[in-house]
Amino acid sequence: MSEYVVSMSNIVKTFGTVQAVRHGEFNLKKGEIHSLIGENGAGKSTMMKLLYGMYPINSGEIIVKGKKMDRLDPKTAIEHGIGMVHQEFMLVEELTVLENIILGFEPTKGLTIDFDSARKEVQKYIDQYDMEVQLDKKISQISVGEAQRVEIIKTLMRGADVIILDEPTAVLTPQEARRLFEILKNLREDGKSLVFISHKLDEVMEISNRISVMRQGQYMGTVNKEETSPLDLTKRMIGREVFLNIDKSYGKAGKTVLEVKDVWVSSNKETSKIRGMSLHVNEGEIVGIAGIDGNGQSELIEAITGIRKVEKGSVILNGKDITNFNPKKVRDAGLAHIPEDRNKRGLNRTMSIVDNLVAVQLDEAPFSKGMMVQKADQDKYAEEKVKQFDIRPTDYNLPTSALSGGNAQKVVVAREVSMGKPLLIASQPTRGVDVGAIEIIRNTLEKAKKEGAGVLLVSAELEEIISLSDRIVVIHEGKITGELMASEANENNLGLLMMGGKESK
Ligand SMILES: Nc1ncnc2c1ncn2[C@@H]1O[C@H](COP(=O)(O)OP(=O)(O)OP(=O)(O)O)[C@@H](O)[C@H]1O
Ligand SMILES: [Mg+2]
Known part of the structure; x- marks a missing residue:
């Protein structure tokens, strides 16, 4: 058997005309933390959703623990020990932590859920990996960091030994991120294999054994942590250096x-x-x-x-x-407002990029004159914003549900800052x-x-x-x-x- 618990090769995935993954490669060793990095829209989430069976691949091969997966869906993925912690958590706000963890384990016919033994089993994981969670609190009462620990416990309860974490630290404070890292290290020590997606290169450098890079749907290679640096990784991701220093102006307030x-x-x-x-x-x-x-x-x-x-x-x-x-x-x-939660409040996911860009000023010139909606002006505006904010893909008639997380954020920012409020x-x-x-x-x-x-x-x-x-x-x-x-x-x-x-x- 190969040294890999997961091996994905020659992966192609398209959504309509969008080539999300042109050539994807990803190998995961047992007991490693393997980071997957790349610019917004590079295909990271798509690769991992393919592994979790959320969509079928167009072509390529996925091998899990030596077995070639012909048809992969989340149920099969879970059966093969794959778990995924999504960026948007899938917890029910009004249920308790314990209820959320048990949810989905259908009790066998005629039996009721045995809360006591479930509690014991959950507690085992809490102790083993030092994950503090309050089992009887409602999800609405706990912090984001705690909710994330609940998601991790859920995957463990379902028997996962391969755990995918899609930008887990994006929603965490630095303190909570530190705690998560301790947990991830404990999981690794216990022989679990982890996939870590992040845009924060200092985190990637701290936690990874190996790092794979994607650029515009293409696999760009894998490096050992010891052989690379944040600068080197940035160049692999975008092919240039980036300067985050801004020239702060001190105008008169x-x-x-x-x-x-x-x-x-x-x-x-x-x-x-x-x-x-x-x-x-x-x-x-x-x-x-x-x-x-x-x-x-x-x-x-x-x-x-x-x-x-x-x-x-x-x-x-x-x-x-x-x-x-x-x-x-x-x-x-x-007021113009870039909200914290772009999915709940920032965007209408079923509407196109252009419609989202003009949504809050639809009743203003030049986008409408009288009752007439000025489509040509809207298109021109969208084209400009797509360029200015580097929104990808550039087809502004696509629904925003088709955008990667970071690109969806750029649409919200573009709309709000452009209003001149x-x-x-x-x-x-x-x-x-x-x-x-x-x-x-x-x-x-x-x-x-x-x-x-x-x-x-x-x-x-x-x-x-x-x-x-x-x-x-x-x-x-x-x-x-x-x-x-x-x-x-x-x-x-x-x-x-x-x-x-x-x-x-
Ligand atoms: N359901 C979908 N329908 C259509 N296009 C999609 C869909 N999901 C992803 N895409 C497209 O596939 C490409 C890759 O998206 P993906 O979400 O994998 O990027 P990512 O690397 O995770 O980016 P980010 O860092 O912004 O989260 C993007 O161009 C995106 O617009
Ligand atoms: Mg993503």
Whole structure:
């Protein structure tokens, strides 16, 4: 038998006219962590979904533990020990952790689910791999990191010894990512074979034994971790070097575009209730919100944008009191918003790229005149945006459901920053996009600011907050623990404030 538990060769996969994988190769050794990297749209998720049997291959060969797979579907994949943790979790919010883990194991006829023995078995994994989860909490009450551990336990309960993780750290804070890495290392030590997809090369360098690279649907080779470097990997992925330093401009900040005054917001999680928060954003400045995920940043943004109720206090946008306006009215008052969750709120997945790009300004010239929709103008606009933001594939008539994760994000960013609204809220704007696209998106935010917009930036990446912001507001458990000019901020003083500590001067 070969040394590989999984071996994929000469893989071709097309979706209609899109060649998602032109020539895919992937081999996985027992007991290794094998990273799969490449630009947005390179075909990483598709390769792994093929291995998990979510779509059939057009041609090629998949061998799992010595057995050639003629027809692969998720059920067969699971039977052969393959598990996948998707980027969008597949958990039922209103059920408990334990119920979610058991879900899908149909009880044998006449028997009821034996919760006690299930609990025991789950506990075994929790102890063995040091994965902290609270079995009786509802999914809606736990953090993203914990939900991810639940997904991993689910795959283990189904007998997986090959576990695919598609961008698991994209949604995690640096602290949670560290915990995940410990778990992955434990799993590896136990002989499990892991596939790790990520855009973060420092993580890839830390965790991998081997690294495979894809570029535009093509396999570009595999290297041992010891033989490579982040620079080398970047060149393999895109064929050029990327510079993430932006030339920060220090324009004069103008009048206030957003004012949050002593706002209180409730939440079902204790740490994310907003308890009296005040902050402001001026024209021509970027204000960054730093904080450990789940400390109220999402709730604050939801309250400003009209999705969550403000219980006390007020929100002033462009001189107008918009407290508890509905989302449409907040937008009309001058808000552009790159939401944290592009799938839930950012895009209409069944609509085309062009329709999504013009969606929020459909009733404005030049896209419509009177009742007439100006298709030619829309097309011209879409063509421009596709080029400017390097959206791939470039056919703007494709539905956005056909886009890779990072390219879908670029569509949302393109639409929102192009509107020229006085306030731009950017929540995790570079989550899940490749280094080339990070460069484009960061420069675009900087440009919006130069053109006079006030930008409120929420990001789990401290490095992003520090390099883009003019001013940084730090929050902890729904309260502001400090405010710093970006020029005086570093990981240490921000980190301290993020833990709730006071800055000592
Ligand atoms: N269901 C689908 N229908 C049509 N096209 C698709 C579908 N899924 C993926 N594609 C296309 O296949 C290509 C590869 O997509 P894939 O999701 O595998 O990329 P990726 O490497 O995972 O990128 P990212 O880093 O952005 O997640 C892209 O051009 C994408 O638009
Ligand atoms: Mg992907």
